[in-house]
Amino acid sequence: MPKITIDGKTLEVAKGTTVLTAAQQLGVHIPRYCYHPKLSISGNCRMCLVEVEKAPKLMTACSTEAADGMVVHTATDKVKAARRDVLEFLLINHPLDCPICDQAGECGLQDYYMDYSRAKSRFAQADKVRREKRRVMGPHLVLDNERCILCTRCVRFCSEVTKTSELEVMERADHSFIDAKEGRALDNDYSLNIADICPVGAWTSRDFRFKQRVWFLKKTPGVCLGCATGCLTEIHHNEGVIYRIMPRPNADTNTWLCDPGRMAYKAAQAGDRLKKGVIKNGLIDLEPALREAASRIDEHHEAAAVLGSPWLSVEDNAALARFAKDGLKTKNYSFDFDPEQGIKDGILINKDPAPNAAGARKVKAAAGGLSFKELSAKVASGEIKVLVAEARAAGLLKEELKAGGARLIVFAMNRSEIPAGAYATLPYASYFETPGTFINFQGLERRTEPTAAAAEGVKPLWAVIGKLSAYSGGSLRLESAQDALKGI
Amino acid sequence: MISVKKVDNRPLNFLERIYLPEIVRGLLVTSRHFFVNLFNPKGMPTVQYPEQKLPLPHAAKERTRHRLKLRADGTPKCVACFMCQTACPAYCIRIEAAEYPDNPVEKSPAVFDIDLSRCVMCGMCVEACPEDAIAMDTLEIPGGALSRAQLKLTKEDLLMTLPGDPSDKGAANRLANEHMKSRGEA
Numbered sequence: 001m002p003k004i005t006i007d008g009k010t011l012e013v014a015k016g017t018t019v020l021t022a023a024q025q026l027g028v029h030i031p032r033y034c035y036h037p038k039l040s041i042s043g044n045c046r047m048c049l050v051e052v053e054k055a056p057k058l059m060t061a062c063s064t065e066a067a068d069g070m071v072v073h074t075a076t077d078k079v080k081a082a083r084r085d086v087l088e089f090l091l092i093n094h095p096l097d098c099p100i101c102d103q104a105g106e107c108g109l110q111d112y113y114m115d116y117s118r119a120k121s122r123f124a125q126a127d128k129v130r131r132e133k134r135r136v137m138g139p140h141l142v143l144d145n146e147r148c149i150l151c152t153r154c155v156r157f158c159s160e161v162t163k164t165s166e167l168e169v170m171e172r173a174d175h176s177f178i179d180a181k182e183g184r185a186l187d188n189d190y191s192l193n194i195a196d197i198c199p200v201g202a203w204t205s206r207d208f209r210f211k212q213r214v215w216f217l218k219k220t221p222g223v224c225l226g227c228a229t230g231c232l233t234e235i236h237h238n239e240g241v242i243y244r245i246m247p248r249p250n251a252d253t254n255t256w257l258c259d260p261g262r263m264a265y266k267a268a269q270a271g272d273r274l275k276k277g278v279i280k281n282g283l284i285d286l287e288p289a290l291r292e293a294a295s296r297i298d299e300h301h302e303a304a305a306v307l308g309s310p311w312l313s314v315e316d317n318a319a320l321a322r323f324a325k326d327g328l329k330t331k332n333y334s335f336d337f338d339p340e341q342g343i344k345d346g347i348l349i350n351k352d353p354a355p356n357a358a359g360a361r362k363v364k365a366a367a368g369g370l371s372f373k374e375l376s377a378k379v380a381s382g383e384i385k386v387l388v389a390e391a392r393a394a395g396l397l398k399e400e401l402k403a404g405g406a407r408l409i410v411f412a413m414n415r416s417e418i419p420a421g422a423y424a425t426l427p428y429a430s431y432f433e434t435p436g437t438f439i440n441f442q443g444l445e446r447r448t449e450p451t452a453a454a455a456e457g458v459k460p461l462w463a464v465i466g467k468l469s470a471y472s473g474g475s476l477r478l479e480s481a482q483d484a485l486k487g488i
Numbered sequence: 489m490i491s492v493k494k495v496d497n498r499p500l501n502f503l504e505r506i507y508l509p510e511i512v513r514g515l516l517v518t519s520r521h522f523f524v525n526l527f528n529p530k531g532m533p534t535v536q537y538p539e540q541k542l543p544l545p546h547a548a549k550e551r552t553r554h555r556l557k558l559r560a561d562g563t564p565k566c567v568a569c570f571m572c573q574t575a576c577p578a579y580c581i582r583i584e585a586a587e588y589p590d591n592p593v594e595k596s597p598a599v600f601d602i603d604l605s606r607c608v609m610c611g612m613c614v615e616a617c618p619e620d621a622i623a624m625d626t627l628e629i630p631g632g633a634l635s636r637a638q639l640k641l642t643k644e645d646l647l648m649t650l651p652g653d654p655s656d657k658g659a660a661n662r663l664a665n666e667h668m669k670s671r672g673e674a
Contacts, residue, residue, distance in 0.1 A: 096659040096660075096662075097659070097660075098569075098618070098659065099567050099569035099571070099595075099618045099619060099659050099660060100567050100569065100593065100594050100595040100660060104569075125662060126662075133592060133594075134592070134594055209587065210568070210585040210586070210587055210595055211585075213569075213570040213574070215574065216570075216574075
């Protein structure tokens, strides 16, 4: 176990630890561009130079292994001068694009310039090297080679994380620039991570482009509901509008976030969000829609069935279970979802596209009910006359519903979600607008927090169920999401 | 330290207490002004604003109604960087950015509203602008409108060229000039 002294503080680290990570453990920040904790070490940006006693020259902290008795200084005049000069080199050919660059505000060059340099440029703007600007690369990214500092984080990401190796540094020395290999498009499922790890504004997101300045964004911790992996996310929003979703790196699940997961916010803000109920194909207000749905359920109280959903939170599934058990007093309900789970592509995307199968099973453990097979057999045989379900879960019973001819009452967020042949559709608030608990494929319980307010009249699902139950006879007294969990 | 000023509140004397002589003295002052101005109207210091205006002293010229400057090709110099909106202490600027399909400047304002009913005329937006795109040199002093809507200036109201333009200062100017040159406009 080598003992290393950094700025007078001594620390024992595991063998193979670099000076940079050792400094991080001591709370000493060493500036870096090319170093990324989840990528291989490149050591090309020279920003992390530190002074090591008895070494003839300054050493790059990111690639120097800690050795026993090593004494490192990170704040001497020599180190400060090195940082200032490295920054000057990086900025010689960097264009004055800050006013039109989306990275401004979270840019490594801006931050370190303010921290370590503050020097005036000694080079004329007219002499800067020119490169291709604003190049669309793939479905999600724009590349500006003029802003690039050639840290190669993007190249290493593509070759080490996605293993697709689309990117490469072309040419040599002063002529080098980042480009896709010939005939390759940058269209892997994780391409937007490149915009995150790019320390400057060379890679920016096409989706977020010019939408909002980053310093206006508020950040709320969230959970991705794109699949059963349940990555932790950070939702960036301002004035009730969500602008982008970023990964919240954690040791359990994810460092990165996939592109489909980042685009998940779009459905919640889409133009076809339901604000009213739908009966057959016509929009009507929520209250009459609820009354209509309730009277259809009352017609067949015994033959009504409730299907839980792996797309809904634990609370909302619990509310559905209470609706079946205490409201309808039927035995026909199922919260039994056991799809195949596991990482599909070796990075993040799960085989199970629903985020909360484990949560639905938790409700099943408490509330019992039929197995999914038993319920689908009952639906197919026509024994069930009315089925209450969430839209995507109802999609799992498409064939059976056609065969059995049961009336379908669904809860949906968007108009495009409504399955064909649904009799009544009731809107509910998305999990960007209401809190919910989800259990991912590892069994980790994660809670979303609301970032935006739901449209007027759109309520969380447990509240919609509470009202539906009040109209069809027995009130469940659901005042909050926590009430739904009572008795489950 | 709070400075204290002692005031000598001397009690009123008898003539002042009976009030009438003081009223007459006051009326004399008023009527003197009345007759002097009646027979010598040119000596009046009053200016009939807004028909008449005094030339503004040097610094005040830079704190009049805003305008957005134009480039030589007629596009706004503004690149919608949101610096003015960020600096504005009164939250009176609202910008929405748009993208040029061909111009290498890339970014331009689709919406640029200034709510003059909120503006405190502090000039922070002019100081914050990295493009020399916004200025407060129109010499118009805003105020006096019949509705709030009249005090809201849109991009079209704000775009204005004054003598001395187009200015070639600003960070994005290199790209703009090259674009104009490539199209043979400058």
